[in-house]
Amino acid sequence: MSEIEPAKAELRLCRRLGLSGEEALQFLTAMREGKSSRSAVVLSPLAPLDYRLPFACVDTSGWGWLPPRVYVPAEGERPTVYPDYREGMYYSLDLSSCWESAPLSVVPAPSCSLDLCAAPGGKTMLMAARYLPQNHIANEVNSSRRGILRQNIQQCSLPNVEVTGLRPDQWASDGRTFDLLLADAPCSGQSLLCKGIKNPGCLGQQMVNGNAKRQKGILLAAVQCVNPGGHLLYSTCTYDPDENEKVMAYLLRRVPGWHAVEVPLLADFRSGLADFPCYRLLPAHGFGAGGFCCLLQKDY
């Protein structure tokens, strides 16, 4: 299909997401204004239990899905300007990225885990905050991004984390298997628009199709690396159903012995575009630019 002009592509995306009326207007406004970015911080193992952040935070007591040791800076605060940040007491990341890790609330502490697409390290930090992982591998195929990943892990002193750089197909033939695998996949990054970051072509079908193909390849390799009863958490920072619900539906059809897992804390975010549990965050929810997540479990 040939590419279409941005305004038409936005409307087409609204239709495909099932948004109409006020919801569609909110979504279009968010994409055009680019002001939906929200940051968060996750405490590192260096921060003691009684650690106090050097800046004011939002009251998040009603946000049941918020992962442990995650805080949301108050408006106008800049968490990265403090010495504590440079000393690795906390790591700064997108609030939506924290939301994408909420399915781990139903996953028991893994004895070995793999973050397949790990740089710059946000999901690995969130895992460390939740489980203090034993035998965690943070893997990144891109060598310069792997350097940043390694630096972030060192700065925050994450224990028992090995950094590797294998491709997903190399992991599949490597033979090692894990209780938990994170596939925070490369995607068209449509949510960047809602953060005010230019991302030409991200609404076009060509870019979406290319990413969907890559995501399926990554997942077909990833499923081979999970132990019976183990979990795979898939996430993206894009809106298109072709990179989200449809990728999950493809995998569940193609690979027997897997099912999608319900996440009670994300009930309000359940996607209406699939007949299995998976979750989407939109800018209108107020927790950042948005994303998608789906937790799969391999049968015993």
Ligand SMILES: C[S@@+](CC[C@H](N)C(=O)[O-])C[C@H]1O[C@@H](n2cnc3c(N)ncnc32)[C@H](O)[C@@H]1O
């Ligand atoms: C969305 S980012 C990961 C963000 C990271 N999980 C975090 O929370 O900080 C996706 C990553 O996948 C990597 N990547 C790109 N192509 C890949 C492929 N074919 N297989 C595995 N990883 C890939 C990119 O280099 C990028 O670092």
